[in-house]
Amino acid sequence: MGGETMNKLFSKVFMWLFLGLLVTFGIAYAVSTNDNMVYNLFSGGKYWIVWIAELVVVIVLSARIRKMEFTTAVILFFLYSALTGLTLSSIFILYKIMSIVWVFAITAGVLLLFAAIGYFTNIDLTKFGTFLLMMLIAILIATLVNMFIGSETFDFILCCLGIVIFMGYIAYDVQVVKRNLYGIDDENKLAIYGALEIYLDFINLFLRLLELFGRSKD
């Protein structure tokens, strides 16, 4: 792809990313204004239903992106963003709003920095894909184990490691989109899919930074 085409593609990727985040945080804030709704969401297994719905949407979007209509891809992307908004509503109850805004801004800054690294570097980052995935699985298993142990120090270490990995993933995903390693021919659909990948990096990074720097209410 030429320079101009690439600029056009990434403009679309970041536009969808911005809109997705707007939907997520808009819904999270709106839901958080009703405490009953948040507590109801987390009780009686409803949280599991939302989580399974998120999984289904992402799996369908990933598996069918090449064959589905662009409009369907857009709808699924926003549906996923909205579902994530539901699950993130609890952060607005636990953390101070200014703290959330600051961490969001920091995450956006980190995202832009590492996206630029991924975009401009000549180093082939795609070869780190397996390493990053292995690290991610290791962190996930360790997080699960720590849920039973409850060590705050271990939690802190995992949080820091998670931040490093997601920084790496942002650069990696940007390069994968740039090289179109997904094999998606339609530029619009590639933009949506790229936005979803970077969106997931953003949310994961944001939650870990919030855990580290966020200030809770009271």
Add this chain to the structure above:
Amino acid sequence: MKKIIYILGIFLLVFGIYERLQKKESFTFSIGNKEGDIYYDQEDLRITEISMNIEQNTKVQGKEFQQILVKTPLIILDVNSLFHLTNYHSVLTQLDDLEELLKLLRSYCKEKIKLVLLTENSDIARYTNQKISILCKKYDIII
């Protein structure tokens, strides 16, 4: 694969946040006595008055009534000061009011509700306790 792990990661992090939220807001709420961290008790308190205050969402110690019921992991309802055992007819009316209250409490509180039965030793108190126990079973309330 990567996305499933990502979503699982988000799930764990958000669940951790919710657990902390619950721990932070863990308090007991008592109605009819002053034993809970937050309590609702006053002179000559009537069962219908409690139901009305829940419906109107009045403030209890600075917090909204309905919010307290939703958030608390344990409600203790002491009926000793609420029941007036003057005659059987009046007890039946009060039992109807109590059923309305229990229904209302259960609709807001998905956690534990504990009811403290009448401690008075009389036939009418024993009869009332028996009827209350049936209601407690119906609305999944511990006695």
